[in-house]
Amino acid sequence: MTDYAIDTHQLTRRFGQRETVKRIDLKVPKREIYGFLGPNGAGKTTTIRMLLGLIRASSGDIRILGKDLNKNRMEILKDVGSLVESPSYYAHLSGYKNLKIVTLMHGIPESRINEVLQWVRLEQAAHRPVKGYSLGMKQRLGIAMALITKPKLLILDEPTNGLDPSGIQEIRELITRLPRDFDITVLLSSHLLSEIEQVATYVGIINHGELIFQGPLQELTERSRPYVWMEIDRPMEAAAALNDNGWDAEPDAATGQLRTSVTGRKESAEMIRYLVGRRHDVYRVTEKKKTLEEIFLELTGQEQSL
Numbered sequence: 193m194t195d196y197a198i199d200t201h202q203l204t205r206r207f208g209q210r211e212t213v214k215r216i217d218l219k220v221p222k223r224e225i226y227g228f229l230g231p232n233g234a235g236k237t238t239t240i241r242m243l244l245g246l247i248r249a250s251s252g253d254i255r256i257l258g259k260d261l262n263k264n265r266m267e268i269l270k271d272v273g274s275l276v277e278s279p280s281y282y283a284h285l286s287g288y289k290n291l292k293i294v295t296l297m298h299g300i301p302e303s304r305i306n307e308v309l310q311w312v313r314l315e316q317a318a319h320r321p322v323k324g325y326s327l328g329m330k331q332r333l334g335i336a337m338a339l340i341t342k343p344k345l346l347i348l349d350e351p352t353n354g355l356d357p358s359g360i361q362e363i364r365e366l367i368t369r370l371p372r373d374f375d376i377t378v379l380l381s382s383h384l385l386s387e388i389e390q391v392a393t394y395v396g397i398i399n400h401g402e403l404i405f406q407g408p409l410q411e412l413t414e415r416s417r418p419y420v421w422m423e424i425d426r427p428m429e430a431a432a433a434l435n436d437n438g439w440d441a442e443p444d445a446a447t448g449q450l451r452t453s454v455t456g457r458k459e460s461a462e463m464i465r466y467l468v469g470r471r472h473d474v475y476r477v478t479e480k481k482k483t484l485e486e487i488f489l490e491l492t493g494q495e496q497s498l
Protein backbone atom coordinates (compact mmCIF):
# COMPACT_ATOMS: atom_id res chain seq x y z
CA MET A 193 0.00 0.00 0.00
CA THR A 194 1.39 3.35 -0.97
CA ASP A 195 1.97 5.76 1.84
CA TYR A 196 -0.37 8.69 1.26
CA ALA A 197 -0.52 11.88 3.29
CA ILE A 198 -4.08 12.37 2.05
CA ASP A 199 -6.23 9.52 0.84
CA THR A 200 -9.92 10.09 0.16
CA HIS A 201 -12.42 7.56 -1.05
CA GLN A 202 -15.46 8.69 -3.01
CA LEU A 203 -15.44 12.00 -1.18
CA THR A 204 -18.62 13.93 -1.91
CA ARG A 205 -20.15 17.22 -0.80
CA ARG A 206 -23.59 18.50 -1.62
CA PHE A 207 -25.01 21.94 -1.00
CA GLY A 208 -28.78 21.45 -1.23
CA GLN A 209 -29.40 19.47 -4.39
CA ARG A 210 -26.10 20.45 -5.96
CA GLU A 211 -23.11 18.15 -5.81
CA THR A 212 -20.07 20.39 -5.52
CA VAL A 213 -17.52 17.63 -4.97
CA LYS A 214 -18.26 14.37 -6.73
CA ARG A 215 -16.86 11.07 -5.45
CA ILE A 216 -13.24 12.05 -5.61
CA ASP A 217 -10.37 9.71 -4.72
CA LEU A 218 -7.61 12.14 -3.85
CA LYS A 219 -4.26 10.38 -3.40
CA VAL A 220 -1.50 12.66 -2.19
CA PRO A 221 1.79 10.75 -1.86
CA LYS A 222 4.03 11.76 1.02
CA ARG A 223 6.72 14.38 0.46
CA GLU A 224 5.30 15.54 -2.84
CA ILE A 225 4.10 19.02 -3.66
CA TYR A 226 0.63 18.18 -4.88
CA GLY A 227 -0.86 20.82 -7.14
CA PHE A 228 -4.65 20.82 -6.85
CA LEU A 229 -5.68 22.56 -10.02
CA GLY A 230 -9.07 23.64 -11.26
CA PRO A 231 -10.95 26.67 -12.53
CA ASN A 232 -12.84 28.95 -10.15
CA GLY A 233 -15.89 27.21 -8.75
CA ALA A 234 -14.52 23.72 -9.48
CA GLY A 235 -14.70 22.61 -5.83
CA LYS A 236 -11.12 23.09 -4.58
CA THR A 237 -11.93 25.10 -1.44
CA THR A 238 -14.88 22.84 -0.60
CA THR A 239 -12.57 19.80 -0.81
CA ILE A 240 -9.91 21.49 1.31
CA ARG A 241 -12.45 22.53 3.93
CA MET A 242 -13.53 18.90 4.22
CA LEU A 243 -9.89 17.77 4.55
CA LEU A 244 -9.43 20.20 7.42
CA GLY A 245 -12.64 19.17 9.14
CA LEU A 246 -14.08 22.67 8.66
CA ILE A 247 -17.15 21.27 6.93
CA ARG A 248 -18.56 17.76 6.83
CA ALA A 249 -18.43 15.46 3.86
CA SER A 250 -21.85 14.43 2.56
CA SER A 251 -20.40 10.96 1.95
CA GLY A 252 -17.09 9.21 1.45
CA ASP A 253 -14.00 8.75 3.61
CA ILE A 254 -10.97 10.87 4.38
CA ARG A 255 -7.71 9.43 5.66
CA ILE A 256 -4.99 11.90 6.60
CA LEU A 257 -1.50 10.76 7.60
CA GLY A 258 -2.81 7.21 7.74
CA LYS A 259 -5.76 7.87 10.05
CA ASP A 260 -9.49 8.25 9.58
CA LEU A 261 -10.32 11.95 9.94
CA ASN A 262 -13.71 11.22 11.46
CA LYS A 263 -12.30 9.21 14.32
CA ASN A 264 -9.04 11.05 15.01
CA ARG A 265 -9.76 14.63 14.08
CA MET A 266 -7.92 16.42 16.90
CA GLU A 267 -4.93 14.13 16.76
CA ILE A 268 -4.60 14.48 12.99
CA LEU A 269 -5.09 18.23 12.85
CA LYS A 270 -2.18 18.73 15.25
CA ASP A 271 0.05 17.56 12.42
CA VAL A 272 -1.59 19.67 9.72
CA GLY A 273 -0.79 23.28 8.96
CA SER A 274 -3.06 25.27 6.69
CA LEU A 275 -3.66 28.54 4.98
CA VAL A 276 -7.18 28.73 3.60
CA GLU A 277 -8.21 31.90 1.84
CA SER A 278 -6.85 34.89 3.81
CA PRO A 279 -4.84 34.11 6.95
CA SER A 280 -6.32 35.06 10.30
CA TYR A 281 -4.15 37.34 12.39
CA TYR A 282 -4.43 40.35 14.67
CA ALA A 283 -3.79 43.32 12.36
CA HIS A 284 -2.81 45.74 15.11
CA LEU A 285 -0.16 43.35 16.46
CA SER A 286 3.23 42.71 14.95
CA GLY A 287 4.10 39.57 13.01
CA TYR A 288 6.21 38.49 15.96
CA LYS A 289 3.35 38.91 18.45
CA ASN A 290 0.97 37.02 16.18
CA LEU A 291 3.42 34.12 16.08
CA LYS A 292 3.91 34.41 19.85
CA ILE A 293 0.18 33.80 20.32
CA VAL A 294 0.42 30.63 18.24
CA THR A 295 3.40 29.39 20.27
CA LEU A 296 1.54 30.04 23.54
CA MET A 297 -1.54 28.19 22.29
CA HIS A 298 0.48 25.18 21.20
CA GLY A 299 3.19 25.17 23.86
CA ILE A 300 5.97 25.79 21.35
CA PRO A 301 9.30 27.32 22.49
CA GLU A 302 9.57 31.02 21.66
CA SER A 303 12.91 30.43 19.94
CA ARG A 304 11.00 28.88 17.09
CA ILE A 305 9.50 32.27 16.17
CA ASN A 306 12.75 33.69 14.82
CA GLU A 307 13.37 30.46 12.95
CA VAL A 308 10.12 30.70 10.99
CA LEU A 309 10.36 34.47 10.54
CA GLN A 310 13.73 33.98 8.96
CA TRP A 311 12.43 31.14 6.89
CA VAL A 312 9.64 33.25 5.33
CA ARG A 313 11.98 36.26 5.20
CA LEU A 314 10.02 38.50 7.53
CA GLU A 315 12.79 39.24 10.07
CA GLN A 316 12.98 42.89 9.02
CA ALA A 317 9.24 43.47 9.43
CA ALA A 318 8.85 41.25 12.50
CA HIS A 319 8.06 44.06 14.93
CA ARG A 320 5.82 46.17 12.71
CA PRO A 321 2.02 45.92 12.94
CA VAL A 322 0.64 43.43 10.40
CA LYS A 323 -1.87 46.00 9.10
CA GLY A 324 1.06 47.73 7.37
CA TYR A 325 2.23 44.54 5.62
CA SER A 326 1.80 44.02 1.91
CA LEU A 327 -0.50 41.19 0.81
CA GLY A 328 2.52 39.05 0.03
CA MET A 329 3.96 39.64 3.51
CA LYS A 330 0.62 38.72 5.06
CA GLN A 331 0.57 35.49 3.09
CA ARG A 332 4.12 34.71 4.20
CA LEU A 333 3.12 35.38 7.80
CA GLY A 334 0.20 32.99 7.25
CA ILE A 335 2.65 30.34 6.05
CA ALA A 336 4.90 31.02 9.05
CA MET A 337 1.90 30.57 11.37
CA ALA A 338 1.09 27.28 9.66
CA LEU A 339 4.69 26.05 9.84
CA ILE A 340 5.53 27.01 13.39
CA THR A 341 3.82 23.92 14.80
CA LYS A 342 6.05 21.68 12.64
CA PRO A 343 3.23 20.05 10.69
CA LYS A 344 3.72 16.92 8.61
CA LEU A 345 1.22 18.14 6.06
CA LEU A 346 0.70 21.69 4.85
CA ILE A 347 -2.46 22.66 2.98
CA LEU A 348 -2.45 25.97 1.12
CA ASP A 349 -5.56 27.19 -0.68
CA GLU A 350 -4.61 29.55 -3.51
CA PRO A 351 -1.73 31.11 -1.57
CA THR A 352 -0.72 33.39 -4.44
CA ASN A 353 -4.19 34.75 -5.20
CA GLY A 354 -4.10 38.51 -5.59
CA LEU A 355 -0.32 38.80 -5.26
CA ASP A 356 1.86 40.79 -7.63
CA PRO A 357 4.48 38.92 -9.67
CA SER A 358 7.27 39.40 -7.13
CA GLY A 359 4.98 38.27 -4.30
CA ILE A 360 4.07 35.20 -6.35
CA GLN A 361 7.72 34.46 -6.98
CA GLU A 362 8.56 34.66 -3.26
CA ILE A 363 5.76 32.30 -2.25
CA ARG A 364 6.74 29.94 -5.06
CA GLU A 365 10.34 29.78 -3.80
CA LEU A 366 9.20 29.13 -0.25
CA ILE A 367 6.90 26.31 -1.30
CA THR A 368 9.51 24.66 -3.48
CA ARG A 369 11.88 24.42 -0.51
CA LEU A 370 9.31 22.97 1.88
CA PRO A 371 9.65 19.20 1.37
CA ARG A 372 13.44 19.43 1.51
CA ASP A 373 13.72 21.79 4.48
CA PHE A 374 10.89 20.40 6.58
CA ASP A 375 10.32 16.88 5.31
CA ILE A 376 6.62 17.57 4.78
CA THR A 377 3.91 17.03 2.20
CA VAL A 378 2.25 20.03 0.60
CA LEU A 379 -1.17 20.30 -0.99
CA LEU A 380 -1.46 23.52 -2.89
CA SER A 381 -4.48 24.68 -4.85
CA SER A 382 -4.60 27.09 -7.74
CA HIS A 383 -6.73 28.01 -10.71
CA LEU A 384 -3.58 28.88 -12.63
CA LEU A 385 -1.84 26.14 -14.52
CA SER A 386 1.34 28.22 -14.73
CA GLU A 387 1.50 28.31 -10.92
CA ILE A 388 1.13 24.58 -10.47
CA GLU A 389 3.44 23.77 -13.34
CA GLN A 390 6.29 25.63 -11.66
CA VAL A 391 6.08 24.23 -8.14
CA ALA A 392 4.20 20.93 -8.14
CA THR A 393 5.66 17.48 -8.50
CA TYR A 394 2.26 15.80 -8.56
CA VAL A 395 -1.02 17.07 -9.94
CA GLY A 396 -4.75 16.59 -9.46
CA ILE A 397 -7.14 18.42 -11.75
CA ILE A 398 -10.68 19.08 -10.59
CA ASN A 399 -13.40 20.36 -12.87
CA HIS A 400 -17.10 20.67 -11.96
CA GLY A 401 -16.38 18.69 -8.80
CA GLU A 402 -14.82 15.76 -10.62
CA LEU A 403 -11.20 14.72 -10.42
CA ILE A 404 -10.36 14.41 -14.10
CA PHE A 405 -6.62 13.80 -13.81
CA GLN A 406 -4.25 12.71 -11.08
CA GLY A 407 -0.62 11.75 -11.44
CA PRO A 408 2.97 12.97 -11.56
CA LEU A 409 3.38 16.35 -13.24
CA GLN A 410 5.63 14.59 -15.70
CA GLU A 411 2.74 12.42 -16.85
CA LEU A 412 0.80 15.56 -17.69
CA THR A 413 3.68 17.14 -19.55
CA GLU A 414 4.36 13.91 -21.44
CA ARG A 415 1.03 14.41 -23.09
CA SER A 416 2.55 17.38 -24.80
CA ARG A 417 4.38 15.31 -27.40
CA PRO A 418 5.20 17.22 -30.56
CA TYR A 419 3.04 17.01 -33.65
CA VAL A 420 3.15 18.42 -37.12
CA TRP A 421 0.62 20.92 -38.31
CA MET A 422 0.13 21.31 -42.03
CA GLU A 423 -1.71 24.00 -43.92
CA ILE A 424 -3.07 22.42 -47.05
CA ASP A 425 -5.94 22.74 -49.49
CA ARG A 426 -8.83 20.27 -48.97
CA PRO A 427 -7.56 19.17 -45.50
CA MET A 428 -10.46 16.77 -44.83
CA GLU A 429 -9.90 14.93 -48.08
CA ALA A 430 -6.16 14.81 -47.37
CA ALA A 431 -6.71 13.41 -43.89
CA ALA A 432 -9.01 10.70 -45.22
CA ALA A 433 -6.53 9.70 -47.93
CA LEU A 434 -3.66 9.59 -45.41
CA ASN A 435 -5.69 7.48 -43.00
CA ASP A 436 -6.59 5.05 -45.81
CA ASN A 437 -2.89 4.59 -46.34
CA GLY A 438 -2.12 3.91 -42.71
CA TRP A 439 -0.83 7.36 -41.72
CA ASP A 440 -1.91 9.07 -38.57
CA ALA A 441 -3.64 12.31 -39.58
CA GLU A 442 -6.68 14.26 -38.54
CA PRO A 443 -8.08 17.74 -38.98
CA ASP A 444 -6.73 20.13 -36.34
CA ALA A 445 -9.56 21.17 -34.02
CA ALA A 446 -8.59 24.82 -33.85
CA THR A 447 -7.79 25.52 -37.48
CA GLY A 448 -9.45 22.79 -39.53
CA GLN A 449 -6.07 22.13 -41.08
CA LEU A 450 -4.13 18.87 -40.94
CA ARG A 451 -2.48 17.49 -37.82
CA THR A 452 -0.28 14.42 -37.65
CA SER A 453 2.01 12.70 -35.17
CA VAL A 454 4.52 12.09 -37.95
CA THR A 455 7.50 14.21 -36.96
CA GLY A 456 10.53 12.42 -38.45
CA ARG A 457 12.17 14.19 -41.40
CA LYS A 458 12.14 11.20 -43.72
CA GLU A 459 8.58 10.20 -42.95
CA SER A 460 7.40 13.80 -43.24
CA ALA A 461 9.04 14.09 -46.67
CA GLU A 462 7.29 10.89 -47.74
CA MET A 463 3.96 12.16 -46.51
CA ILE A 464 4.32 15.48 -48.29
CA ARG A 465 5.36 13.76 -51.51
CA TYR A 466 2.30 11.55 -51.24
CA LEU A 467 0.01 14.56 -50.73
CA VAL A 468 1.54 16.52 -53.60
CA GLY A 469 1.14 13.41 -55.74
CA ARG A 470 -2.58 13.59 -55.01
CA ARG A 471 -2.56 17.20 -56.19
CA HIS A 472 -2.82 18.82 -52.77
CA ASP A 473 -1.03 22.14 -52.40
CA VAL A 474 1.00 22.13 -49.16
CA TYR A 475 1.31 25.75 -48.07
CA ARG A 476 3.02 25.41 -44.74
CA VAL A 477 4.39 22.70 -42.41
CA THR A 478 5.09 23.49 -38.75
CA GLU A 479 6.18 21.34 -35.84
CA LYS A 480 4.21 22.13 -32.68
CA LYS A 481 4.18 21.06 -29.07
CA LYS A 482 0.94 20.98 -27.12
CA THR A 483 0.94 23.46 -24.28
CA LEU A 484 -0.42 22.41 -20.91
CA GLU A 485 -3.34 24.72 -21.65
CA GLU A 486 -4.20 22.65 -24.69
CA ILE A 487 -3.88 19.45 -22.67
CA PHE A 488 -6.21 20.88 -20.06
CA LEU A 489 -8.71 21.81 -22.76
CA GLU A 490 -8.57 18.27 -24.08
CA LEU A 491 -9.18 16.86 -20.61
CA THR A 492 -12.08 19.17 -19.83
CA GLY A 493 -13.41 19.62 -23.33
CA GLN A 494 -14.05 23.27 -22.72
CA GLU A 495 -12.49 26.69 -22.57
CA GLN A 496 -11.42 27.63 -19.08
CA SER A 497 -9.75 30.45 -17.25
CA LEU A 498 -6.54 28.50 -16.87
Ligand SMILES: Nc1ncnc2c1ncn2[C@@H]1O[C@H](COP(=O)(O)OP(=O)(O)O)[C@@H](O)[C@H]1O
Pocket residue numbers: 207212230231232233234235236237238239
Ligand atom coordinates in the same frame (compact mmCIF):
# COMPACT_ATOMS: atom_id res chain seq x y z
N1 LIG B 1 -21.55 27.05 1.69
C1 LIG B 1 -21.95 26.90 0.44
N2 LIG B 1 -23.25 26.87 0.11
C2 LIG B 1 -23.65 26.70 -1.17
N3 LIG B 1 -22.81 26.55 -2.22
C3 LIG B 1 -21.49 26.57 -1.96
C4 LIG B 1 -20.98 26.75 -0.63
N4 LIG B 1 -19.62 26.72 -0.70
C5 LIG B 1 -19.31 26.54 -1.99
N5 LIG B 1 -20.42 26.45 -2.75
C6 LIG B 1 -20.46 26.25 -4.21
O1 LIG B 1 -19.62 25.16 -4.55
C7 LIG B 1 -18.97 25.40 -5.78
C8 LIG B 1 -17.49 25.20 -5.63
O2 LIG B 1 -16.97 26.22 -4.81
P1 LIG B 1 -15.47 26.21 -4.29
O3 LIG B 1 -15.20 24.91 -3.60
O4 LIG B 1 -15.28 27.45 -3.51
O5 LIG B 1 -14.65 26.25 -5.65
P2 LIG B 1 -13.14 26.70 -5.92
O6 LIG B 1 -12.45 26.80 -4.59
O7 LIG B 1 -12.58 25.62 -6.78
O8 LIG B 1 -13.20 28.00 -6.64
C9 LIG B 1 -19.34 26.81 -6.21
O9 LIG B 1 -20.34 26.72 -7.19
C10 LIG B 1 -19.85 27.44 -4.95
O10 LIG B 1 -20.81 28.41 -5.22
Ligand SMILES: [Mg+2]
Pocket residue numbers: 236237238349350
Ligand atom coordinates in the same frame (compact mmCIF):
# COMPACT_ATOMS: atom_id res chain seq x y z
MG1 LIG C 1 -11.43 28.42 -3.76
